[in-house]
Amino acid sequence: MRYAVSGGAGGPRLCRFVGYAMFFVNFLAIMCIIMYSNNINPFNLTTKNYNREGYIQLESLDPNEVAINRSIFFVETNRQSAVELKPRQACSIESAARANADRTIFILLLSPKLECINDITAVFRLVTQYKNIKIRYFDWISATLGTPVEEFVKSGKMESGLWPVEQLSDLLRLLLLRMFGGVYMDTDVVSLRPVPIMNFVSAEYPGVMLASGVIGIQDRSIAEKGLIMYKDGFVADHWTENGPKLITRLMQEICETDNVTAMYSGDAKCDDFTVYPPETFSPIAWYNWEAFFNVENEDKVMRDIENSIAVHFWNRMTKNTPIVVGSGQPYAQVAATYCPRVYETIDDSF
Incomplete structure (x- = not known):
């Protein structure tokens, strides 16, 4: 007995959904292979993981x-x-x-x-x-x-x-x-x-x-x-x-x-x-958190943090304000320089 997929609009959407799901599964598998080939295993992965x-x-x-x-x-x-x-x-x-x-x-x-x-x-x-x-x-x-x-x-x-x-x-x-x-x-x-x-x-x-x-x-x-x-x-x-x-x-x-x-x-x-x-570690005070997103004042902020060991970005205050890729925001500039591989994965903002 042969089964047919419905010819309505749901058929193509279902096919696309299945295609996307298979893509993500294959992507995960490929990334795991890459990790093993480079002797990198941050999760202690085995097939059961x-x-x-x-x-x-x-x-x-x-x-x-x-x-x-x-x-x-x-x-x-x-x-x-x-x-x-x-x-x-x-x-x-x-x-x-x-x-x-x-x-x-x-x-x-x-x-x-x-x-x-x-x-x-x-x-x-x-x-x-x-x-x-x-x-x-x-x-x-x-x-x-x-x-x-x-x-x-x-x-x-x-x-x-x-x-x-x-x-x-x-x-x-x-x-x-x-x-x-x-x-x-x-x-x-x-x-x-x-x-x-x-x-x-x-x-x-x-x-x-x-x-x-x-x-x-x-x-x-x-x-x-x-x-x-x-x-x-x-x-x-x-x-x-x-x-x-x-x-x-x-x-x-x-x-x-x-x-x-x-x-x-x-x-x-x-x-x-x-x-x-x-x-x-906290060159910008928590009560001045908006400075991390202020393009007009970015020169001063970047000078203020240049000698720091690290920068606390006060997530409780900043979490709902987007970091826009390529914007010149101080937060975006820091991310581009100090976490470049993560930054490269972002299309527009995070």
Whole structure:
């Protein structure tokens, strides 16, 4: 018996849909072949990892693959069943991989599934061309067992506040630095230069508080102390209380002063910790975020960031403003220079 496709308009549309689906499946297969042929396998892929529904089953983070005190960590705290990396996140990751070629960049997801349909080109171009990028599933709840926050996490207090995603992120950066040392970076931070291997934090404008978007730890006992402060002083309804303000309180104890300016000016002694001034990682203040998209003022912005190690782009404020390819926006200029392979995949804006 022979079957015929309906001759109406639905037939051609169905054929086109099937054609597009086959294209994406074939594209995924080709990209996997390219990764293997170049000995690049950021997902620890095997045939069982690849799923034709459009996601990759990630391998769990193996502590033995992490270089103590030298690795750089990004964390996506979205806890949906499958998570995708957006082009702006991919830009931050590429910039870190370029600037720190001798260090491993770990992208840790709280879901074991990486979605690979939307924005697939940016993500795959990123991971197939940098050998120092590894994408892993992070079982964060298991990682808290035996730590100062084990009972706190079990209590569910962290889920009760107004900012559970942000507060989880604040916890995980301290947890990872307690486990491995190294550097934690937010996924809206673009690296311009190698990040130092040392104990460090930085201030943010207007200079009365320290930032938590980039933290370097060599002495892991300090991160443990931060975790203790997190559980003991947890505030459910304040966005910054368990992040920047916690880091500020921690450094006030280490530096034995409440004066943040004294910490980064050198007037205070902070043991073997370096406290960088705001322009090192946050040269444009969060309240001036629109400057990243202002073409008329781009010369000043580019001068302001030229000596920075990295630039925090304040995703909470900037996420709904498009970066227009070729526009001359400072954000677009930084992306074109420091995450060129991701930038090349974008047609119009991201």
